[in-house]
Amino acid sequence: MVVAEQKDFEEIKNMVFPHKKILVVGCGTCVTICFAGGEKEVGILSALLRIAAKKEKHELKIVEATIERQCDKEFVEELKDKLDGIEAILSLGCGAGVQTIAETFTNIPIYPGVNTKFVGRVEEQGVWSERCTGCGDCLLDKTGGICPIARCAKSLLNGPCGGSKNGKCEINPDIDCAWQLIYDRLKELGQLDKLEEIIPIKDWSTSRDGGPRKIVREDLKL
Protein backbone atom coordinates (compact mmCIF):
# COMPACT_ATOMS: atom_id res chain seq x y z
CA MET A 1 0.00 0.00 0.00
CA VAL A 2 0.89 3.67 -0.21
CA VAL A 3 2.10 4.74 3.21
CA ALA A 4 1.62 8.32 4.35
CA GLU A 5 2.10 10.35 7.49
CA GLN A 6 0.09 13.36 8.61
CA LYS A 7 1.86 16.68 8.23
CA ASP A 8 2.83 18.77 11.21
CA PHE A 9 -0.25 20.47 12.66
CA GLU A 10 1.26 23.98 12.45
CA GLU A 11 2.00 23.50 8.75
CA ILE A 12 -1.59 22.38 8.10
CA LYS A 13 -2.94 25.27 10.16
CA ASN A 14 -0.88 27.80 8.21
CA MET A 15 -2.21 26.41 4.94
CA VAL A 16 -5.90 26.52 5.85
CA PHE A 17 -6.20 29.49 8.22
CA PRO A 18 -6.32 32.11 5.45
CA HIS A 19 -9.74 30.57 4.63
CA LYS A 20 -13.09 30.79 6.41
CA LYS A 21 -14.69 27.59 5.17
CA ILE A 22 -12.84 24.44 4.18
CA LEU A 23 -13.58 20.86 3.27
CA VAL A 24 -11.40 18.20 4.89
CA VAL A 25 -11.41 15.05 2.80
CA GLY A 26 -10.21 11.62 3.86
CA CYS A 27 -9.63 8.55 1.75
CA GLY A 28 -10.93 5.09 2.56
CA THR A 29 -8.05 3.13 1.11
CA CYS A 30 -4.30 3.11 1.91
CA VAL A 31 -4.23 6.15 4.20
CA THR A 32 -7.05 4.69 6.28
CA ILE A 33 -5.07 1.49 6.80
CA CYS A 34 -1.93 3.40 7.80
CA PHE A 35 -3.88 5.73 10.13
CA ALA A 36 -2.89 8.91 8.30
CA GLY A 37 -6.00 10.11 6.48
CA GLY A 38 -9.09 7.97 6.99
CA GLU A 39 -12.45 8.99 8.43
CA LYS A 40 -11.11 8.87 12.00
CA GLU A 41 -8.15 11.13 11.21
CA VAL A 42 -10.43 13.57 9.35
CA GLY A 43 -12.54 13.82 12.52
CA ILE A 44 -9.60 14.33 14.86
CA LEU A 45 -7.78 16.83 12.64
CA SER A 46 -10.98 18.82 12.04
CA ALA A 47 -11.64 18.98 15.78
CA LEU A 48 -8.08 20.19 16.45
CA LEU A 49 -8.40 22.85 13.74
CA ARG A 50 -11.72 24.04 15.22
CA ILE A 51 -10.17 24.31 18.69
CA ALA A 52 -7.14 26.17 17.33
CA ALA A 53 -9.40 28.54 15.37
CA LYS A 54 -11.50 29.24 18.44
CA LYS A 55 -8.42 29.89 20.57
CA GLU A 56 -7.01 32.31 18.03
CA LYS A 57 -10.44 33.91 17.47
CA HIS A 58 -10.34 32.92 13.84
CA GLU A 59 -13.54 32.20 11.96
CA LEU A 60 -13.29 28.74 10.41
CA LYS A 61 -16.07 26.41 9.28
CA ILE A 62 -15.09 22.85 8.50
CA VAL A 63 -17.04 20.34 6.44
CA GLU A 64 -15.84 16.75 6.76
CA ALA A 65 -16.00 13.97 4.19
CA THR A 66 -14.29 10.67 3.51
CA ILE A 67 -14.61 8.98 0.17
CA GLU A 68 -13.81 5.46 -0.95
CA ARG A 69 -10.78 6.32 -3.11
CA GLN A 70 -9.37 9.78 -3.76
CA CYS A 71 -7.33 8.57 -6.74
CA ASP A 72 -10.52 7.76 -8.63
CA LYS A 73 -12.42 10.65 -10.23
CA GLU A 74 -15.71 8.75 -9.96
CA PHE A 75 -15.51 8.87 -6.16
CA VAL A 76 -14.07 12.39 -6.04
CA GLU A 77 -17.06 13.72 -7.94
CA GLU A 78 -19.26 12.63 -5.02
CA LEU A 79 -17.85 15.66 -3.19
CA LYS A 80 -19.62 18.06 -5.58
CA ASP A 81 -22.65 18.65 -3.35
CA LYS A 82 -20.43 19.50 -0.35
CA LEU A 83 -18.69 22.41 -2.02
CA ASP A 84 -21.17 25.17 -1.24
CA GLY A 85 -19.14 28.15 0.05
CA ILE A 86 -15.96 26.04 0.33
CA GLU A 87 -12.87 28.22 -0.13
CA ALA A 88 -10.28 25.43 -0.01
CA ILE A 89 -9.97 21.66 0.27
CA LEU A 90 -7.60 19.92 2.65
CA SER A 91 -6.96 16.39 1.41
CA LEU A 92 -5.69 13.63 3.65
CA GLY A 93 -5.22 11.37 0.63
CA CYS A 94 -1.90 10.46 -0.89
CA GLY A 95 -0.29 12.58 -3.61
CA ALA A 96 -2.39 10.86 -6.24
CA GLY A 97 -5.55 11.65 -4.28
CA VAL A 98 -4.67 15.32 -3.82
CA GLN A 99 -4.02 15.68 -7.53
CA THR A 100 -7.19 13.87 -8.56
CA ILE A 101 -9.17 16.38 -6.49
CA ALA A 102 -7.18 19.25 -8.04
CA GLU A 103 -7.93 17.92 -11.54
CA THR A 104 -11.62 17.47 -10.71
CA PHE A 105 -12.33 20.81 -9.02
CA THR A 106 -10.08 23.22 -10.86
CA ASN A 107 -11.44 26.42 -9.26
CA ILE A 108 -10.80 25.53 -5.59
CA PRO A 109 -7.35 25.57 -3.95
CA ILE A 110 -6.26 22.17 -2.61
CA TYR A 111 -3.79 21.50 0.20
CA PRO A 112 -2.07 18.25 1.18
CA GLY A 113 -2.62 17.21 4.80
CA VAL A 114 -0.25 14.26 4.66
CA ASN A 115 3.22 13.53 3.35
CA THR A 116 3.14 10.55 1.03
CA LYS A 117 6.13 8.45 2.03
CA PHE A 118 6.43 5.16 0.18
CA VAL A 119 4.97 1.91 -1.08
CA GLY A 120 5.43 -0.45 1.80
CA ARG A 121 3.98 -2.80 4.33
CA VAL A 122 3.07 -3.03 8.00
CA GLU A 123 5.96 -4.57 9.88
CA GLU A 124 4.15 -4.59 13.18
CA GLN A 125 1.43 -2.49 14.80
CA GLY A 126 2.51 1.12 14.31
CA VAL A 127 5.54 0.35 12.12
CA TRP A 128 5.59 0.63 8.34
CA SER A 129 8.55 0.20 6.05
CA GLU A 130 9.35 0.70 2.40
CA ARG A 131 9.33 -2.19 -0.02
CA CYS A 132 9.00 -0.79 -3.55
CA THR A 133 10.08 2.33 -5.43
CA GLY A 134 8.11 1.49 -8.56
CA CYS A 135 11.22 1.24 -10.72
CA GLY A 136 9.13 -0.28 -13.48
CA ASP A 137 11.27 -3.37 -14.08
CA CYS A 138 10.99 -5.80 -11.19
CA LEU A 139 14.09 -7.84 -10.38
CA LEU A 140 12.85 -9.65 -7.28
CA ASP A 141 13.39 -12.97 -9.09
CA LYS A 142 17.15 -12.34 -8.92
CA THR A 143 17.33 -11.23 -5.31
CA GLY A 144 15.34 -13.77 -3.36
CA GLY A 145 12.20 -11.63 -3.20
CA ILE A 146 13.96 -8.77 -1.39
CA CYS A 147 14.29 -5.49 -3.26
CA PRO A 148 17.74 -3.85 -3.22
CA ILE A 149 16.46 -0.79 -5.09
CA ALA A 150 14.03 0.07 -2.31
CA ARG A 151 15.87 -1.38 0.65
CA CYS A 152 19.60 -0.79 0.07
CA ALA A 153 20.53 2.81 0.88
CA LYS A 154 22.64 2.92 -2.29
CA SER A 155 20.27 0.78 -4.40
CA LEU A 156 23.20 -1.51 -5.11
CA LEU A 157 22.61 -4.30 -7.59
CA ASN A 158 25.73 -6.18 -6.53
CA GLY A 159 25.94 -5.65 -2.82
CA PRO A 160 26.52 -5.77 0.05
CA CYS A 161 28.90 -2.85 0.20
CA GLY A 162 31.74 -2.56 2.68
CA GLY A 163 29.46 -0.86 5.18
CA SER A 164 27.38 -3.91 6.06
CA LYS A 165 27.97 -4.83 9.70
CA ASN A 166 26.14 -7.38 11.83
CA GLY A 167 23.27 -7.38 9.37
CA LYS A 168 22.77 -3.63 9.59
CA CYS A 169 23.26 -0.76 7.16
CA GLU A 170 26.11 1.68 7.67
CA ILE A 171 23.77 4.66 7.51
CA ASN A 172 21.61 3.62 10.45
CA PRO A 173 21.86 0.69 12.88
CA ASP A 174 18.05 0.46 12.85
CA ILE A 175 18.03 -0.36 9.14
CA ASP A 176 18.60 -3.92 8.00
CA CYS A 177 21.25 -4.38 5.32
CA ALA A 178 19.12 -5.43 2.34
CA TRP A 179 21.99 -7.41 0.87
CA GLN A 180 22.52 -9.34 4.09
CA LEU A 181 18.81 -10.23 3.94
CA ILE A 182 19.22 -11.25 0.28
CA TYR A 183 22.29 -13.31 1.16
CA ASP A 184 20.52 -15.08 4.04
CA ARG A 185 17.44 -15.78 1.95
CA LEU A 186 19.36 -17.17 -1.03
CA LYS A 187 21.45 -19.27 1.34
CA GLU A 188 18.27 -20.73 2.80
CA LEU A 189 16.97 -21.42 -0.70
CA GLY A 190 20.27 -23.05 -1.70
CA GLN A 191 20.69 -20.39 -4.41
CA LEU A 192 23.88 -18.61 -3.33
CA ASP A 193 25.28 -19.27 -6.80
CA LYS A 194 22.94 -16.51 -8.01
CA LEU A 195 25.16 -14.02 -6.18
CA GLU A 196 28.20 -15.04 -8.24
CA GLU A 197 26.58 -13.45 -11.27
CA ILE A 198 26.84 -9.73 -11.92
CA ILE A 199 23.43 -8.10 -12.12
CA PRO A 200 23.95 -5.74 -15.07
CA ILE A 201 23.62 -1.98 -15.01
CA LYS A 202 19.96 -1.04 -14.74
CA ASP A 203 17.84 0.60 -17.38
CA TRP A 204 16.25 3.37 -15.34
CA SER A 205 14.11 4.61 -18.22
CA THR A 206 11.25 2.47 -16.90
CA SER A 207 11.41 4.35 -13.59
CA ARG A 208 10.60 7.99 -12.82
CA ASP A 209 13.89 8.89 -14.53
CA GLY A 210 12.23 8.20 -17.88
CA GLY A 211 9.69 10.96 -17.19
CA PRO A 212 6.16 10.76 -15.74
CA ARG A 213 4.79 7.30 -16.42
CA LYS A 214 1.52 6.14 -17.86
CA ILE A 215 0.05 2.74 -18.62
CA VAL A 216 -2.44 2.41 -21.49
CA ARG A 217 -4.28 -0.88 -21.79
CA GLU A 218 -6.16 -0.93 -25.10
CA ASP A 219 -7.89 -4.15 -24.08
CA LEU A 220 -9.53 -2.39 -21.17
CA LYS A 221 -10.44 0.91 -22.81
CA LEU A 222 -14.09 1.63 -23.50
Added chain:
Amino acid sequence: MKTESKLEKILEKGKFAVTGECGPPKGANAEVIKRKAKIIKDYVDAVNVTDNQTSIVRLSSIASCAILKQEGLEPIMQMVTRDRNRIAIQSDIFGAYALGIRNILCLTGDHQTFGNHPQSKNVFDMDSIHLIQTVKMMRDEGKILSGDEIDGELKMFIGAASNPFADPFEFRVVRLAKKVKAGCDFIQTQCIYDLNKFEEFMKMVRDRGLDKKVHILAGVTPLKSVGMAKYMKEKVAGIDIPDELIDRMKGVPKEKRADEGIKICVETIKRLKEIEGVAGVHIMAIEWEEKVPRIVEEAGLLPRPSL
Protein backbone atom coordinates in the same frame (compact mmCIF):
# COMPACT_ATOMS: atom_id res chain seq x y z
CA MET B 1 50.82 -3.86 -20.88
CA LYS B 2 47.23 -2.74 -21.12
CA THR B 3 48.02 0.87 -20.29
CA GLU B 4 50.77 3.45 -19.81
CA SER B 5 50.25 3.33 -16.06
CA LYS B 6 53.41 3.33 -13.98
CA LEU B 7 51.56 1.33 -11.33
CA GLU B 8 50.76 -1.35 -13.88
CA LYS B 9 54.42 -1.57 -14.91
CA ILE B 10 55.56 -2.05 -11.33
CA LEU B 11 52.93 -4.65 -10.57
CA GLU B 12 53.47 -6.53 -13.82
CA LYS B 13 57.19 -6.69 -13.06
CA GLY B 14 56.28 -8.39 -9.82
CA LYS B 15 57.68 -5.60 -7.65
CA PHE B 16 55.99 -5.01 -4.29
CA ALA B 17 54.04 -1.80 -4.96
CA VAL B 18 53.49 1.07 -2.54
CA THR B 19 50.62 3.48 -3.00
CA GLY B 20 49.66 6.42 -0.85
CA GLU B 21 46.68 8.64 -0.46
CA CYS B 22 46.10 12.34 -0.72
CA GLY B 23 42.95 13.90 0.70
CA PRO B 24 42.10 17.13 -1.17
CA PRO B 25 41.36 20.36 0.74
CA LYS B 26 37.92 21.75 1.48
CA GLY B 27 38.45 24.52 -1.02
CA ALA B 28 40.35 25.48 -4.13
CA ASN B 29 43.76 25.68 -2.45
CA ALA B 30 46.05 23.82 -4.86
CA GLU B 31 48.99 24.41 -2.53
CA VAL B 32 47.67 21.74 -0.16
CA ILE B 33 47.96 19.13 -2.90
CA LYS B 34 51.40 20.39 -3.92
CA ARG B 35 52.64 20.30 -0.33
CA LYS B 36 51.41 16.73 0.22
CA ALA B 37 52.87 15.73 -3.16
CA LYS B 38 56.32 16.97 -2.18
CA ILE B 39 56.28 14.96 1.06
CA ILE B 40 55.39 11.59 -0.45
CA LYS B 41 56.75 11.85 -3.98
CA ASP B 42 59.83 9.63 -3.61
CA TYR B 43 58.21 7.18 -1.22
CA VAL B 44 55.20 5.86 -3.15
CA ASP B 45 54.67 4.56 -6.68
CA ALA B 46 51.24 6.10 -7.08
CA VAL B 47 48.84 8.23 -5.07
CA ASN B 48 45.09 7.87 -4.64
CA VAL B 49 42.99 10.98 -4.56
CA THR B 50 39.70 10.57 -2.76
CA ASP B 51 36.44 11.67 -4.38
CA ASN B 52 34.58 13.70 -1.76
CA GLN B 53 35.20 11.01 0.83
CA THR B 54 32.57 10.55 3.52
CA SER B 55 30.45 12.82 1.31
CA ILE B 56 32.21 15.99 2.41
CA VAL B 57 32.68 18.52 -0.37
CA ARG B 58 36.33 18.90 -1.33
CA LEU B 59 38.51 19.87 -4.28
CA SER B 60 37.59 17.44 -7.06
CA SER B 61 39.51 14.24 -7.50
CA ILE B 62 40.12 14.93 -11.21
CA ALA B 63 41.58 18.39 -10.61
CA SER B 64 43.71 17.16 -7.70
CA CYS B 65 45.01 14.28 -9.83
CA ALA B 66 45.93 16.70 -12.61
CA ILE B 67 47.89 18.79 -10.10
CA LEU B 68 49.69 15.69 -8.80
CA LYS B 69 50.54 14.77 -12.37
CA GLN B 70 52.05 18.22 -12.93
CA GLU B 71 54.10 17.69 -9.78
CA GLY B 72 55.52 14.50 -11.27
CA LEU B 73 53.49 11.95 -9.31
CA GLU B 74 51.40 9.07 -10.59
CA PRO B 75 47.78 9.72 -9.60
CA ILE B 76 45.06 7.13 -9.02
CA MET B 77 41.75 8.89 -9.48
CA GLN B 78 39.07 7.63 -7.14
CA MET B 79 35.62 7.91 -8.62
CA VAL B 80 32.36 7.23 -6.83
CA THR B 81 29.00 6.54 -8.41
CA ARG B 82 27.14 8.45 -5.71
CA ASP B 83 27.23 11.86 -7.38
CA ARG B 84 27.25 11.22 -11.12
CA ASN B 85 25.06 9.38 -13.55
CA ARG B 86 26.53 7.39 -16.45
CA ILE B 87 26.62 10.49 -18.64
CA ALA B 88 28.75 12.48 -16.20
CA ILE B 89 30.88 9.48 -15.23
CA GLN B 90 31.92 8.68 -18.78
CA SER B 91 32.48 12.33 -19.59
CA ASP B 92 34.66 12.79 -16.51
CA ILE B 93 36.69 9.69 -17.39
CA PHE B 94 37.32 11.22 -20.83
CA GLY B 95 38.40 14.41 -19.09
CA ALA B 96 40.68 12.61 -16.66
CA TYR B 97 42.38 10.66 -19.42
CA ALA B 98 42.82 13.80 -21.50
CA LEU B 99 44.60 15.34 -18.50
CA GLY B 100 47.04 12.43 -18.33
CA ILE B 101 45.42 10.36 -15.57
CA ARG B 102 46.03 6.67 -16.20
CA ASN B 103 44.64 4.95 -13.09
CA ILE B 104 41.10 4.87 -11.77
CA LEU B 105 39.71 3.36 -8.58
CA CYS B 106 36.05 2.46 -9.06
CA LEU B 107 33.92 2.94 -5.96
CA THR B 108 30.26 3.23 -5.07
CA GLY B 109 31.04 5.83 -2.41
CA ASP B 110 29.89 6.62 1.09
CA HIS B 111 26.23 7.47 1.46
CA GLN B 112 25.59 11.21 1.65
CA THR B 113 24.09 10.99 5.14
CA PHE B 114 27.69 10.86 6.46
CA GLY B 115 28.69 14.17 4.92
CA ASN B 116 27.97 17.86 5.06
CA HIS B 117 25.03 17.73 2.64
CA PRO B 118 22.72 15.02 3.98
CA GLN B 119 19.83 16.81 2.23
CA SER B 120 21.27 16.13 -1.21
CA LYS B 121 19.87 13.76 -3.79
CA ASN B 122 22.07 10.76 -4.54
CA VAL B 123 22.53 9.21 -7.94
CA PHE B 124 23.73 5.58 -7.81
CA ASP B 125 22.83 5.15 -11.47
CA MET B 126 25.37 2.33 -11.35
CA ASP B 127 27.37 0.55 -8.67
CA SER B 128 31.15 0.08 -8.44
CA ILE B 129 31.02 -3.19 -10.37
CA HIS B 130 29.22 -1.48 -13.25
CA LEU B 131 31.79 1.30 -13.16
CA ILE B 132 34.57 -1.28 -13.58
CA GLN B 133 32.69 -2.77 -16.55
CA THR B 134 32.23 0.70 -18.03
CA VAL B 135 35.92 1.63 -17.90
CA LYS B 136 36.91 -1.78 -19.23
CA MET B 137 34.50 -1.37 -22.13
CA MET B 138 35.95 2.05 -22.87
CA ARG B 139 39.48 0.67 -22.78
CA ASP B 140 39.14 -2.73 -24.44
CA GLU B 141 36.28 -2.15 -26.86
CA GLY B 142 36.74 1.56 -27.48
CA LYS B 143 33.06 2.12 -26.71
CA ILE B 144 30.91 3.82 -24.13
CA LEU B 145 27.88 2.14 -22.57
CA SER B 146 25.55 3.29 -25.34
CA GLY B 147 27.72 1.41 -27.82
CA ASP B 148 29.00 4.62 -29.41
CA GLU B 149 32.65 4.56 -30.36
CA ILE B 150 35.18 6.66 -28.50
CA ASP B 151 37.26 9.24 -30.31
CA GLY B 152 40.83 8.25 -29.44
CA GLU B 153 41.98 5.62 -27.02
CA LEU B 154 41.31 5.41 -23.31
CA LYS B 155 43.76 3.08 -21.63
CA MET B 156 42.97 3.27 -17.94
CA PHE B 157 44.44 0.88 -15.37
CA ILE B 158 41.36 -0.20 -13.45
CA GLY B 159 41.22 -0.58 -9.71
CA ALA B 160 38.56 -1.36 -7.16
CA ALA B 161 38.24 -1.65 -3.41
CA SER B 162 37.63 -4.67 -1.26
CA ASN B 163 36.65 -4.76 2.37
CA PRO B 164 37.55 -8.12 3.91
CA PHE B 165 36.07 -7.07 7.25
CA ALA B 166 32.47 -6.27 6.36
CA ASP B 167 29.64 -8.77 6.63
CA PRO B 168 28.79 -11.38 5.57
CA PHE B 169 32.46 -12.41 5.86
CA GLU B 170 32.15 -15.50 3.64
CA PHE B 171 30.64 -13.34 0.88
CA ARG B 172 33.50 -10.80 0.75
CA VAL B 173 35.59 -13.01 -1.49
CA VAL B 174 32.61 -13.59 -3.78
CA ARG B 175 32.22 -9.84 -4.20
CA LEU B 176 35.93 -9.55 -4.94
CA ALA B 177 35.52 -12.30 -7.55
CA LYS B 178 32.69 -10.29 -9.14
CA LYS B 179 34.95 -7.25 -9.36
CA VAL B 180 37.64 -9.36 -11.00
CA LYS B 181 35.07 -10.80 -13.38
CA ALA B 182 33.92 -7.25 -14.20
CA GLY B 183 37.48 -6.49 -15.27
CA CYS B 184 39.48 -4.80 -12.55
CA ASP B 185 43.27 -4.98 -12.66
CA PHE B 186 44.11 -4.11 -9.09
CA ILE B 187 42.46 -4.08 -5.69
CA GLN B 188 43.12 -1.87 -2.71
CA THR B 189 41.69 -3.18 0.53
CA GLN B 190 40.12 -1.42 3.47
CA CYS B 191 42.60 -0.71 6.33
CA ILE B 192 43.81 -3.92 7.89
CA TYR B 193 44.30 -4.19 11.66
CA ASP B 194 43.08 -7.74 12.18
CA LEU B 195 45.82 -9.68 10.40
CA ASN B 196 44.47 -13.09 11.34
CA LYS B 197 41.14 -12.32 9.72
CA PHE B 198 42.91 -10.89 6.68
CA GLU B 199 45.01 -14.04 6.33
CA GLU B 200 41.82 -16.08 6.45
CA PHE B 201 40.41 -13.84 3.72
CA MET B 202 43.55 -14.20 1.59
CA LYS B 203 43.34 -17.96 1.84
CA MET B 204 39.85 -17.81 0.35
CA VAL B 205 41.22 -15.47 -2.32
CA ARG B 206 43.98 -17.94 -3.22
CA ASP B 207 41.58 -20.90 -3.15
CA ARG B 208 39.64 -19.19 -5.91
CA GLY B 209 42.84 -18.30 -7.76
CA LEU B 210 41.96 -14.62 -7.60
CA ASP B 211 45.46 -13.51 -6.57
CA LYS B 212 46.65 -14.69 -9.99
CA LYS B 213 44.04 -12.60 -11.78
CA VAL B 214 44.28 -9.32 -9.89
CA HIS B 215 46.99 -7.40 -8.03
CA ILE B 216 45.96 -7.04 -4.41
CA LEU B 217 47.32 -4.09 -2.45
CA ALA B 218 46.70 -4.41 1.27
CA GLY B 219 45.47 -1.22 2.96
CA VAL B 220 46.97 0.20 6.15
CA THR B 221 46.28 3.34 8.18
CA PRO B 222 48.60 4.37 11.04
CA LEU B 223 46.73 5.12 14.27
CA LYS B 224 47.52 8.51 15.80
CA SER B 225 45.86 7.98 19.16
CA VAL B 226 43.60 5.78 21.23
CA GLY B 227 40.76 8.18 20.45
CA MET B 228 41.25 7.71 16.72
CA ALA B 229 41.38 3.93 17.11
CA LYS B 230 38.15 3.91 19.11
CA TYR B 231 36.48 6.29 16.69
CA MET B 232 37.44 4.17 13.70
CA LYS B 233 36.35 0.97 15.38
CA GLU B 234 32.99 2.34 16.43
CA LYS B 235 32.04 4.94 13.84
CA VAL B 236 33.75 4.23 10.56
CA ALA B 237 31.80 1.80 8.43
CA GLY B 238 33.65 -1.37 7.59
CA ILE B 239 36.66 -0.98 9.89
CA ASP B 240 37.48 -3.41 12.65
CA ILE B 241 40.29 -2.86 15.14
CA PRO B 242 41.10 -5.70 17.57
CA ASP B 243 41.04 -4.74 21.26
CA GLU B 244 44.66 -5.94 21.66
CA LEU B 245 45.81 -3.12 19.39
CA ILE B 246 43.84 -0.53 21.30
CA ASP B 247 45.26 -1.91 24.57
CA ARG B 248 48.78 -1.74 23.11
CA MET B 249 48.25 1.93 22.25
CA LYS B 250 46.86 2.55 25.76
CA GLY B 251 49.88 0.80 27.26
CA VAL B 252 52.33 3.53 26.29
CA PRO B 253 52.48 7.12 27.62
CA LYS B 254 50.20 9.54 25.77
CA GLU B 255 53.03 11.42 24.05
CA LYS B 256 54.40 8.18 22.62
CA ARG B 257 51.14 6.82 21.27
CA ALA B 258 51.50 8.31 17.79
CA ASP B 259 54.92 6.69 17.61
CA GLU B 260 53.42 3.38 18.72
CA GLY B 261 50.78 3.72 15.99
CA ILE B 262 53.51 4.03 13.41
CA LYS B 263 55.35 1.03 14.82
CA ILE B 264 52.15 -1.02 14.59
CA CYS B 265 51.72 0.13 11.00
CA VAL B 266 55.27 -0.84 10.06
CA GLU B 267 54.91 -4.26 11.71
CA THR B 268 51.63 -4.78 9.88
CA ILE B 269 53.25 -4.00 6.52
CA LYS B 270 56.09 -6.41 7.26
CA ARG B 271 53.59 -9.18 7.97
CA LEU B 272 51.46 -8.30 4.94
CA LYS B 273 54.53 -8.57 2.70
CA GLU B 274 54.87 -12.20 3.70
CA ILE B 275 51.30 -13.14 2.81
CA GLU B 276 51.06 -15.02 -0.48
CA GLY B 277 49.01 -13.08 -3.00
CA VAL B 278 49.65 -9.61 -1.56
CA ALA B 279 51.19 -7.55 -4.37
CA GLY B 280 51.70 -4.32 -2.53
CA VAL B 281 50.58 -2.03 0.22
CA HIS B 282 48.28 0.97 0.18
CA ILE B 283 49.16 3.45 2.93
CA MET B 284 46.30 5.71 3.91
CA ALA B 285 47.88 8.14 6.37
CA ILE B 286 44.83 10.29 6.91
CA GLU B 287 45.95 13.93 7.24
CA TRP B 288 49.31 12.51 8.35
CA GLU B 289 51.15 12.34 5.04
CA GLU B 290 54.40 13.52 6.67
CA LYS B 291 54.70 10.11 8.35
CA VAL B 292 54.61 8.18 5.07
CA PRO B 293 58.38 8.48 4.39
CA ARG B 294 59.19 7.02 7.81
CA ILE B 295 56.67 4.18 7.46
CA VAL B 296 57.94 3.25 4.00
CA GLU B 297 61.54 3.41 5.12
CA GLU B 298 61.09 1.42 8.34
CA ALA B 299 59.02 -1.19 6.49
CA GLY B 300 62.06 -1.76 4.26
CA LEU B 301 60.34 -0.60 1.10
CA LEU B 302 63.03 1.83 -0.10
CA PRO B 303 64.21 2.68 -2.62
CA ARG B 304 61.12 2.71 -4.80
CA PRO B 305 61.74 1.32 -8.26
CA SER B 306 62.52 3.91 -10.91
CA LEU B 307 61.10 3.23 -14.34
